Amino acid sequence: MQTSHEGTSEAAIFGRVLEPDRANLSISAAKSILALEFTHADMDRMRLLLAKAKQGKLTSAEQVEIDNYERVGHMISLMKSKARCSLKDRNVTNHKAKAH
DSSP states (O other): OOOOOSOOSHHHHHHHHHOTTOOOOOHHHHHHHHTOOOOHHHHHHHHHHHHHHHTTOOOHHHHHHHHHHHHHHHHHHHHHHHHHHHHHHHHHHHHHHHHO
16 A cells, blocks of 8 residues: 655645644643744844845855745745634634524
């Protein structure tokens, strides 16, 4: 029997573990996740790396670094998707409860 996997990257595996479409986070957990952001220093570093990449001047170490930022960004996006889904589900549930 063959098992099907959507992908083997860190982000793909994390996405399957996290189940971003499953609305099972508490409101406080969801809000905390939505508050996650890269620091200003990291944003500046990503801009610098992007500029160097556009010029074709990244070193191999910088390529690894920009790849790491990209993977972390994907993981944060998955987490935020789950958080938004959880909050949306809570809002729908709360509105239904108030209507009855």
